[in-house]
Amino acid sequence: MALGHRTRAVIGSIAAAAAFGALLTGCSASSDETAGAAEQVEVDPELRALLPGELLAESTRITVGTESGYPPFEYTNEAGRIVGFEIDLFDAASDRLGLKYTFHDMPWDSLVDELYASNVDVVAAAMSDTPERQVDSDFVNYYNDSDAIMVPAGNPGKIKTLADLCGRRVAVLGGTAVEDYTSQQTALIALNDNECKTKPVTIIPFGTDADALAQVQAGKADAELTQWSTGVYNAKQIGSGDVFEVANTEILNPTPLGFRFLKGDVELVRAYQAAVQSIIDDGTYAKILAKHDLSVGALETATVNNQAASQ
Template sequence: MALGHRARAVIGSIAAAAALGALLTGCSTSSDEPAEAAEQAVEVDPALRAMLPGELLAESTRITVGTESGYPPFEYTNEAGRIVGFEIDLFDAASDRLGLKYTFHDMLFDSLLGELYASNVDVIAAAMSDTAERQADYDFVDYYNDSDAIMVPAGNPEGIKNLKDLCGRTVAVLTGSTQEEALAGLNAAECQDKPVEVVQFDTDADALAHVQEGKADAELTQWSTGAYNAKQVGSGDIFEVANTEIINPTPLGFVFLKGDVELVRAYQAAVQSIIDDGTYAEILKKHDLSAGAIEKATINNQPQG
């Protein structure tokens, strides 16, 4: 099967999924399982479904979705072993609007773009920031606005308030993230005399644990994830977000391979549809994320005509 200009992997073959090998770190879940999403039913819109590539219109077709399930509140694994979260609910609602089934593959964040480029997955749903650099090879359907959080131990013993305060300190970060890039830029611009010692981790949880163990002064992560962890880890008295000013605001989006025009436009229209009918606001409220709401679903952060 082909989507756009590349051959695509569809979950008709378990052997194809197994080729990901050690990169697969968790379970798979599909949209035809009982949804833990918004209570409002999301019905198929025939006009939007008709926007899908023809090869995806067969009832038996599933696309594959790459994710990294250690990033609450966007994606995480519940006690039943199911991947849940804000982005999961949102992708589920958009897919239901299109009448399109899918299966998740849980893998390391740093491997996601490579697996998409190799056509081992059809789309990424992993709270990924839409940046100009990534747009060179990928297209984004933006669904949320977020920024960065500096996570520190409760009480902020080092008095860290902003990015410049990280100069000369050890900072943990998720490998392959825009936060890692931000720290590299900080070293080049502000911290040349006292560079940040950047320690990379495969998961956000491991990066945060490095702070808890006293091996790093701070972690740089996305604001929504940092705020969630500050409230949820322990009794809410282990970590706090140090910065009060907005750092590195950027949209987040579902990620597609460059050239999958029909699939991108279909998901953009589906996300806009659930914004317009109130489903989006309901999902945001469920996850306490209304502060980052958007009014228009964009492609590559550009208004749609």
């Protein structure tokens, strides 16, 4: 991406908060208001120097798109602030770069359009890094997750595997356009093309994970397919831990997650890759993972598009 385009993206994203206010729903949070990482993170001047020149001014902020109905990655706490594992991680990486930001909360199926329109500079929304998305986006990977089949407690449908979803109604976070599909939605579509071809899954996409899970609780869906970490969190947190359970015991569709940037936004991508690697190396990353009970999916190396950064 040309430097001029990057400049327009930054300036445009700040103006877009007002001009496109109708598209940005829910609450917002800035780097001054987030809960922060497990410990204080200091600026590294060498890493800060990796940022594009127009981001080096002290007053500069980038705009980050998120969908806050997805605990433990991002959610709104009782004080109305957007918090969670990914928020803490992005906050720590940004602190290492000395870069301020503003989070904007919006529906899942608006995130990519806002990124393409340069109304946000990066998406932080527990987004899976897939080859299809890498065609027009670059990812800085920070975690490896798998999928969970969420069912009512007691598992009345006796669902244990993806094949058991054939002929069932399954809710999922996702959109109606191909570019808005989540990896879970794509997995269900693939299931209908193969094991469930004669008894297809009825796929019901929703703009938030909470809405998808509510369909299961209301009996309008037999199951929800979601990310493992989110499923385990919800099974423990909702009610007294006796409302939902994770049906599968085997790992399903392990997928790297990453911060998503416009394709070719090379300097910003490299800066965040280096910043995430820095907090992995100094132990900050491990503390953030432990805080959110997510150590099982830890990475040793922050990659770009699931590939080690070139030296």
